[in-house]
């Protein structure tokens with residue numbers, strides 16, 4: 453991974469809760485956040501006493517390098533958000549300025565926690581479709597804003613291999629969103645769901661309360677039976 457191609461953008465614990473409909477029972481299990489990047493989910497969850505491991509290829513870099521990249525790309529992201537504001541529902545995040553503040557707050561929280569989290573093994577540098585975890589090491593794996601969203605960048609075979617890998621390491625996998633960047637259902641979704649089903653995995657789409665990108669209203673749930 454070349455940091456110059458990374459566009460860091462991280463969400464908060466509260467957003468993860470609503471994107472994945474996380475109950476207290478869910479949060480009290482062994483959770484993997486795959487592709488968590490600079491989200492503050494792990495930092496905030498740890499502060500609340502939950503046990504989360506996050507993995508992401510960006511964790512191979514130092515906090516200072518990630519911070520510099522965030523500062524470099526922030527103005528560019530804000531300009532793009534202004535241009536594409538019509539693709540989003542703004543009632544909970546207010547507007548582009550407030551969104552920027554919320555994302556920066558989440559990313560700063562992540563950065564302050566990163567060194568300690570690496571030492572404690574809470575941030576692991578790893579990339580789908582191969583994860584350095586044992587079979588069924590987690591009860592729940594979450595994947596926010598990576599699989600299906602980047603359907604034009606990640607091909608169908610990589611989607612399937614990644615979902616199979618997540619199902620190997622966790623008994624339940626939740627992925628949000630299942631639309632791609634254009635807000636339409638991912639072109640890989642049907643075939644991945646059909647093949648996982650043939651593998652004997654129980655797959656379904658479930659509504660979530662999180663609202664931001666237009667068209668993103670459901671998560672994919674895959675349970676090993």
Ligand SMILES: C[S@@+](CC[C@H](N)C(=O)[O-])C[C@H]1O[C@@H](n2cnc3c(N)ncnc32)[C@H](O)[C@@H]1O
Nearest residue numbers: 461462463487488489491510579580596597598
């Ligand atoms: C748009 S960000 C989402 C960050 C976070 N999940 C959130 O929702 O705030 C996408 C993340 O996917 C990560 N990513 C890219 N390729 C990956 C791979 N092969 N396996 C796991 N994560 C990957 C990126 O490094 C980045 O942190």
